[in-house]
Amino acid sequence: MRGDYPRNNHERSLKKQEVGVPDPISLKLLVDNGGIHPVCAKAGSVVFFDCNTMHASSGNLSPWPRANVFTVYNSVENVLQEPKYGLDPRPEHIATRKGVEAVVPGDAVIS
Numbered sequence: 001m002r003g004d005y006p007r008n009n010h011e012r013s014l015k016k017q018e019v020g021v022p023d024p025i026s027l028k029l030l031v032d033n034g035g036i037h038p039v040c041a042k043a044g045s046v047v048f049f050d051c052n053t054m055h056a057s058s059g060n061l062s063p064w065p066r067a068n069v070f071t072v073y074n075s076v077e078n079v080l081q082e083p084k085y086g087l088d089p090r091p092e093h094i095a096t097r098k099g100v101e102a103v104v105p106g107d108a109v110i111s
Helices: 024-034
Strands: none
Touching: none
């Protein structure tokens, strides 16, 4: 349910996700309906997927840390609103409140 996330969940969720995880019955229904499709890639590969895709990963078996990059693209019309349900605002590095100029495709092209 919206608003039920613990405060500062982002600080713990990359270590172990415990909020928003489907219960065993829901997970079985998802698998029965859509199956499980593994993504296999060589070491050093990059995998992109929509954040709404049900996904998981096993523990990192290498001695090196695993890196994650989360990128979100929103329309400039999708203005950040004050949080609901009495939640704290997201940190500035996650949700900026500074003015942002729209980038027009082609403006960044180097001739």
